Amino acid sequence: MFGIEALSGSMQAVVLVGLVLSEAIALYVGYGGLVRLVGPTVVNALGGE
Amino acid sequence: MEVLGIGLALLVLFVGFGVLIGILFGFFGMGGSFLVTPALIVMGYPTRVAVGSGLAFVFGTSVIGALRHRSLGQVDYKLAALMTVSVTAGIEAGKTVVLTLESMGLADTVISVAYVGLLGLVGAFVVYDSRGSSDDEDADAADDEESPGLFSGIRLPPMVSLMGAPSVSLWVILTVGLVVGVLAGFLGVGGGFLLMPAMMYGFGVPAAVAVGTDILQITISGGVGSFLYAQSGGVDLSIVAPLLAGSALGARIGTAATSLVDEDGIKIYFGLMLVGGAVAVAVRQVGNNYGLDVLNTVSLVIIVGSAVLVSGAVVYNSVRELRHRRVEQQQSSA
Structure with missing residues (x-):
């Protein structure tokens, strides 16, 4: 995984x-x-606007 | 379907758990790693991987914290440098103990018992502190003015002068760093819960300097610890990457909530959650000893459930306060 297994x-x-x-x-x-x-939109939506 | 080498359900669980941990860390300012290592142990990961991945998670979280605080930073670089030396030595010692215990087949039991003690003690202290916090406001204000520091009486040379504090013995600083380092290397915790009070009340360093120095110190020790554990295959990126992705988002929510909700009202539940973590690890250990697999599930439900309840309380109260303020705003403008 991540291609780093071959490294020491x-x-x-x-x-x-x-x-x-x-x-x-x-x-x-x-x-x-x-x-x-999107912060102000989310805060407004949660605040019930 | 696999993403990052793990199943989609596990990935979603890690991201979701990361969000919960992030909310708690962002809101309470501590405990970012308290539940990660126990949860990984309960999920059946080898102790080395649980501790190493927990440390890598602490490293990632503190890098983000350091980036956020960089403009506010009041850091005592001399103290941070001295701590780094002793913390690194402590981490190496802690890691050696874990690997030795693992080779003896005892790592799981010993670390589980240590976690029961640590979570139980810190949880009980937080509960006790939250019950008395309202009475202590005057005392806190007095403490903020100038405190000589509990360790300033130890005058064992050489003495080191610290930013905004009386000089402290080099040996005291190195001892505190060593203890924090051993805890980090042994349990995969950042040690902020120990470093902050040690710097503020032990050394007499002002709170602002303690916060800045603490976050720099945890970043360095988390990075060193991650490297040391990764050398022996103890860091699993498929655990750390989704946890970090979730917690970085959760920390923003938790930090935003601090301006809406009074911490003291919820702190007691945070303490109870840590005690719940101790109970969960103990339940899981009993299940292992008696071959009762169902107790593994019970303990995972306790850990995740208590994190859901407390972070849910933070979010619920924030939204309620947001709506309350909106109504007040509308009433005052009407």
Whole structure:
């Protein structure tokens, strides 16, 4: 899975930590954009408007 | 159908559980990892994978937290650097103990017992704290002004001067870091629940500096811990990726809820949820000892169910407050 099985133990660990770091940054940016885009609409809808 | 190497149902479960954990972490500011490792253990993952993946999840969550707090950041880099040295040593020690116990076939039992103790103690403390929190507001305000720190009386040289605090013995800082590191390496928790009070009440560091330093420290120790566990195949990305995707969204909901709902009203349920986590791990251990598979299901239901109840209470109260404010707004403009 993820094509990293062939790497050595330490290199695989570096890639895994890098993947988690990349995902975290991507989620921060992605959800940040999503919240700016649809956040006010969702809050209004939940508020009963 | 498989996505990321796991079945779709499991993927949805991980994302959903991540959302719940994220709401709790975003709202209460702690406990992001308290239920992840126990849930993975209860689900039957090897202890090494449960702890390692829990640490990788802590790492991802704290990276997002650090990005969010970067503009507010009041970080004591000297304290963070010193902590990093001792936390790393502690993680390595904790991991070695886990791998040794695993080779002896004892890891599951020992870590389960440790989790029962940890969740039970922290949960009981949160319940106790929430019951007395309203009486303590004046005391808290006094604490915020200037506290010398419980450990400032230990004058074992060399002394280290900290941002906004009296100087603290290097050995005290290293010992606290080591304890947090061992806990992280042994149980896969970030250690924020220990670091924050240690820095604020132990070292006398102001709350704002403690928050910034804490999140930087957990990011570093989570990264180091993930690397050390990943070296021995203890990090499963098919667990971490969906959990993180869910928790990043949940944390935004939980953070937004803090401006709508008073934490003190719900904190007691958070404490009870942690106690519920301790009960779940104990139930599962009893099930294992007596070969009762049904208890595994019961313990998973307790963990997920209590997380659903408490995060549901946060969301429900937020929506109710949102509607209440809207009605008030309409009445005042009419």
